[in-house]
Amino acid sequence: MLSVYTSVNNISLSTMSTVKAAPASFADLEVNPQTSVAGLPIVVDLDGTLTLTDTLVESVLVMIKQQPVTLLLLPFWMIQGRAVFKSRVAARVQLSICTLPLRQELVDYLGEEKEKGRVLMLATAAHGSIAEPFAARLGLFDTVIATNEQVNLKGTDKLAAIEQIYPDGFVYAGDSSADLPIWAKAKGAILAGASASVSSKVHGRHQVEKEFHNAPAGLKTWMKALRVHQWIKNLLLLVPVVTGFAFSETWRFGVIALAFLAFSFTASATYLVNDLWDLDSDRAHPRKCKRPFACGSIGILHGLAAAAALLLTGFFIASLISREFVGMLALYIVLTSAYSWSLKSYVLVDVIMLSVLYTLRILAGSVAIDVSTSSWLIAFSLFLFISLALIKRCSELVSMEQRGVRSSLGRDYRTSDLTVLWPLGCATSIAAVVVFGLFISAPETHVRYESPELMWPATLGLIYWQARMWIKTSRGEMHDDPIVFALRDAGSRNTIFFILVMIVMAHFVPLG
Helix, strand or coil: CCEEECCCCCCCHHHHHHHHCCCCCHHHCCCCCCCCCCCCCEEECCECCCECCCHHHHHHHHHHHHCHHHHHCHHHHHCCCHHHHHHHHHHHCCCCHHHCCECHHHHHHHHHHHHCCCCEEEEEEEEHHHHHHHHHHHCCCCEEEEECCCCCCCCHHHHHHHHHHCCCCCEEEECCHHHHHHHHHCCEEEEECCCHHHHHHHECCECEEEEECCCCCCHHHHHHHHCHHHHHHHHHHHHHHHHCCCCCCCHHHHHHHHHHHHHHHHHHHHHHHHHHHCHHHHHCCCCHHHCHHHHCCCCHHHHHHHHHHHHHHHHHHHHCCCHHHHHHHHHHHHHHHHHHHCHHHCCCHHHHHHHHHHHHHHHHHHHHHCCCCCHHHHHHHHHHHHHHHHHHHHHHHHHHHHHCCCECCCCCCEHHHHHHHHHHHHHHHHHHHHHHHHHHHCHHHHHHCCCHHHHHHHHHHHHHHHHHHHHHHHCCCCCCCHHHHHHHCHHHHHHHHHHHHHHHHHHHCCCC
16 A cells, blocks of 8 residues: 655654765765665655656746746745745646656566565655655555655655665665765665766665666757758748749848748747647647657756757847848747747637748748738738648647547647538638639739749649648648648649749740
């Protein structure tokens, strides 16, 4: 039966003072590394050890997301001590314990040892409101001790609580330098994701029962987190150069290249923040649960630091172009933040915002190279991108329907909405085609293009491409991002290339 000790106030003062008078450094100990640890209780840390995330940081993020005004209270709670701080946060947040990423190898090992009859304790500096349900989730632990409002159960305080329960010795499983005082008095060690410096201090001074390593967050993992493949969307900055046929002035391409980098770095910063904002919903998603933050392969604090660095770099590059372009980039940040933090949870509002963000890239390209953008292009892009955004939503709903899920987590969409979204998406696709057809017949088009009639085949290509995208969506073959799908799909690539060729020919080739 699980015995829970969320309060450690009954620890005697003599015990506490004895613990705090422990050797000044880990190296001062005289420990026999050959001492047998078989059968000793295993005391397991939580954050970074049993789970691959930091539950306090996640709790603060959830609290700010749900109650933004609490951000102003954080400094006042902190000056009252970490125990009070954790208790205040815990009182306002209910963390989704069931989806927290586990160090599965350690969980499996603990299960094996439990079957052999060993006693297991969860001892964590996390608040008891997190530790108890986490222990209940695994069903492995005989005892749980955790932080309460009086005691932050970390370091020597944690050691005192452990020794009072297991005075005859224990094996400790941890990951950080804060655990060194506990390892100093333990009879054995289990290392789980410990750094090289911590590992070297433990090895040779204790019998290391088991060691588990973190998978390194290499370049591939960071590229996935930054969504470098999404940078292709920022090629929309090049649209004003193409539609304006300003190919002869090569300096424009250099400016667009800088604008591309500025938008890409800034967009990656927003992707990082967005993934941190959506941790719960991503972990419940069949594919998004493998994202670096959701699965715990990149730490939350590392992600926040990277986002800040990318944002500063993006705005520095933008400042090399013009103040007006800096303003466009700032507007992009405001709109995408509003989308990520609030607007994406409202049905259809999120779709409209996505189309606006795509169109904003085209307008930003115009500002960067100082050329005008026609109302025809703006209207066409809005309708086209609303259609693509609806494809994205319908694709998600089709996937949910196939899994037997009725509503999406974090978004106000239900599978029953498909009866409305299908015709709406097809209608916006046709609207984009109609705008393109009216543009072909417009008087200003006949002034700028040698043979506007050559664009009518491009209209047929546009109809085919959009219909293909919707058919792929209905079959459940669409990627989470339709633009990424279009780049990977040979039929889409060939059709888009055909459309561009016909537009270029209409501009340069006279029919007589």
